[in-house]
Amino acid sequence: xxxxxxxxxxxxxxxxxxxxxxxxxxxxxxxxxxxxxxxxxxxxxxxxxxxxxxxxxxxxxxxxxxxxxxxxxxxxxxxxxxxxxxxxxxxxxxxxxxxxxxxxxxxxxxxxxxxxxxxxxxxxxxxxxxxxxxxxxxxxxxxxxxxxxxxxxxxxxxxxxxxxxxxxxxxxxxxxxxxxxxxxxxxxxxxxxxxxxxxxxxxxxxxxxxxxxxxxxxxxxxxx
Amino acid sequence: xxxxxxxxxxxxxxxxxxxxxxxxxxxxxxxxxxxxxxxxxxxxxxxxxxxxxxxxxxxxxxxxxxxxxxxxxxxxxxxxxxxxxxxxxxxxxxxxxxxxxxxxxxxxxxxxxxxxxxxxxxxxxxxxxxxxxxxxxxxxxxxxxxxxxxxxxxxxxxxxxxxxxxxxxxxxxxxxxxxxxxxxxxxxxxxxxxxxxxxxxxxxxxxxxxxxxxxxxxxxxxxxxxxxxxxxxxxxxxxxxxxxxxxxxxxxxxxxxxxxxxxxxxxxxxxxxxxxxxxxxxxxxxxxxxxxxxxxxxxxxxxxxxxxxxxxxxxxxxxxxxxxxxxxxxxxxxxxxxxxxxxxxxxxxxxxxxxx
Numbered sequence: 348x349x350x351x352x353x354x355x356x357x358x359x360x361x362x363x364x365x366x367x368x369x370x371x372x373x374x375x376x377x378x379x380x381x382x383x384x385x386x387x388x389x390x391x392x393x394x395x396x397x398x399x400x401x402x403x404x405x406x407x408x409x410x411x412x413x414x415x416x417x418x419x420x421x422x423x424x425x426x427x428x429x430x431x432x433x434x435x436x437x438x439x440x441x442x443x444x445x446x447x448x449x450x451x452x453x454x455x456x457x458x459x460x461x462x463x464x465x466x467x468x469x470x471x472x473x474x475x476x477x478x479x480x481x482x483x484x485x486x487x488x489x490x491x492x493x494x495x496x497x498x499x500x501x502x503x504x505x506x507x508x509x510x511x512x513x514x515x516x517x518x519x520x521x522x523x524x525x526x527x528x529x530x531x532x533x534x535x536x537x538x539x540x541x542x543x544x545x546x547x548x549x550x551x552x553x554x555x556x557x558x559x560x561x562x563x564x565x566x567x568x569x570x571x
Numbered sequence: 572x573x574x575x576x577x578x579x580x581x582x583x584x585x586x587x588x589x590x591x592x593x594x595x596x597x598x599x600x601x602x603x604x605x606x607x608x609x610x611x612x613x614x615x616x617x618x619x620x621x622x623x624x625x626x627x628x629x630x631x632x633x634x635x636x637x638x639x640x641x642x643x644x645x646x647x648x649x650x651x652x653x654x655x656x657x658x659x660x661x662x663x664x665x666x667x668x669x670x671x672x673x674x675x676x677x678x679x680x681x682x683x684x685x686x687x688x689x690x691x692x693x694x695x696x697x698x699x700x701x702x703x704x705x706x707x708x709x710x711x712x713x714x715x716x717x718x719x720x721x722x723x724x725x726x727x728x729x730x731x732x733x734x735x736x737x738x739x740x741x742x743x744x745x746x747x748x749x750x751x752x753x754x755x756x757x758x759x760x761x762x763x764x765x766x767x768x769x770x771x772x773x774x775x776x777x778x779x780x781x782x783x784x785x786x787x788x789x790x791x792x793x794x795x796x797x798x799x800x801x802x803x804x805x806x807x808x809x810x811x812x813x814x815x816x817x818x819x820x821x822x823x824x825x826x827x828x829x830x831x832x833x834x835x836x837x838x839x840x841x842x843x844x845x846x847x848x849x850x851x852x853x854x855x856x857x858x859x860x861x862x863x864x865x866x867x868x869x870x871x872x873x874x875x876x877x878x879x880x881x882x883x884x885x886x887x888x889x890x891x892x893x894x895x896x897x898x899x900x901x902x903x904x905x906x907x908x909x910x911x912x913x914x915x916x917x918x919x920x921x922x923x924x925x926x927x
Contacts, residue, residue, distance in 0.1 A: 435752055452710055
């Protein structure tokens with residue numbers, strides 16, 4: 348399990364960010380000792396750093412530069428400063444990604460996953476479990492009852508979203524949005540086709556018919 | 572200043588001088604002075620009068636012609652008193668002083684308004700950055716409490732976001748400073764990035780993007796360009812067709828005049844929406860313009876395309892819109908490939924005035 352360190356001074360955003368990340372299978376750490384933030388980050392030895400720029404006592408760019416000087420861990424800047432100059436400075440000071448608030452949470456997660464995958468040329472990665480079905484996200488494989496099958500990119504995305512939100516109805520728009528985040532700009536009809544393919548693939552390893560449930564007019568659901 | 576006009580102005584003095592010479596001659600002749608002496612004195616007086624008028628004329632003409640010419644040529648005419656020299660004759664000096672007074676007060680006024688605008692813009696920028704944090708929090712709260720929050724809240728937050736962006740880029744578009752960074756970017760990466768970012772707008776309104784070949788390099792500021800694309804996407808969503816036919820947004824690009832000085836990449840964003848009324852097409856980039864279509868489709872501020880146009884002008888891009896009513900709209904953004912284009916980008920209209 349990857350550990351992500353979050354530096355963000357706005358309490359509500361920080362709390363929600365931590366919740367979002369832990370929902371998605373990451374371990375999270377944070378600190379609000381801004382004067383000694385660099386030491387705190389290095390001591391926690393996370394796999395990735397999410398860093399806000401506008402902070403009390405110290406500027407995020409300074410933290411970025413200092414952390415980079417002493418570590419190679421990936422740094423993702425998440426800030427409301429959205430001019431190109433700030434972005435350029437941060438990237439030159441060793442940041443690996445730059446997202447501006449307010450962001451689409453799936454975009455943030457996509458950046459995090461992609462940075463982790465690139466940095467650690469992922470072999471393990473999070474494994475999601477539900478009703479005997481286990482999903483190895485990094486490999487794009489799903490296993491059930493000892494049998495394993497490869498998923499296509501779209502099938503993986505859909506199943507991943509449904510399993511992260513297991514027990515909740517996920518709307519068609521949200522699944523579409525998730526696919527769009529990997530440059531698959533599918534329309535409504537193609538989504539139905541994709542869902543049906545996912546069900547077919549799942550049935551090849553013996554997952555029961557009703558694992559991915561359809562809720563008419565609402566979306567899809569995998570029960571806990 | 573013409574000689575005849577000047578002479579007309581001086582006619583009283585000239586007539587009086589002539590009268591005096593005549594009178595003078597008569598008196599001298601009556602007293603039996605030698606005609607040659609009379610002629611000599613008359614000539615001397617006339618030369619003196621002529622010289623006075625001549626010198627005066629040229630001095631005045633020099634000052635007023637210069638004033639005229641400078642007023643003609645100066646961009647900001649209120650700065651006239653800074654350039655012109657005091658003329659050195661009474662009326663001229665009086666005029667000069669009055670001019671200086673007017674000029675000074677105009678400059679102060681301009682500078683005051685300049686400061687006010689600048690302060691206001693700074694405030695907008697700060698405010699926009701502040702409000703982004705709570706919007707980010709709201710987005711995260713919705714994501715984390717997925718089934719407890721009504722999904723209809725999401726598009727509303729999107730709309731708040733997009734209006735906030737508009738305010739920011741309006742302030743930026745009006746800004747005189749070049750606070751953008753032009754870099755070479757892949758058009759494909761930019762378009763896909765913007766589609767990801769503005770996905771909600773298009774998904775909610777069921778507009779499907781279709782991407783053709785976009786593998787071109789363009790010189791832009793990625794943030795500004797993302798804003799422009801966002802506006803175009805949101806227009807495509809707002810003015811989509813609603814007759815049951817699938818709505819699409821076809822995005823394509825081509826390289827024109829390769830190898831020449833006019834080499835350029837043209838990005839075409841075509842929808843099959845309701846289109847724009849022919850009479851409205853030429854006005855769509857005007858500030859505050861809301862055409863036939865906007866009515867009945869929710870509020871329209873008529874500011875989005877105006878800001879797009881301003882941002883394009885500032886970074887040397889060209890934006891144009893064509894439309895067939897009922898069939899769709901095509902927006903073309905042209906990127907000159909000449910790397911110097913943004914150096915030449917004309918933006919003289921909003922230069923910073925001199926401080927008083």
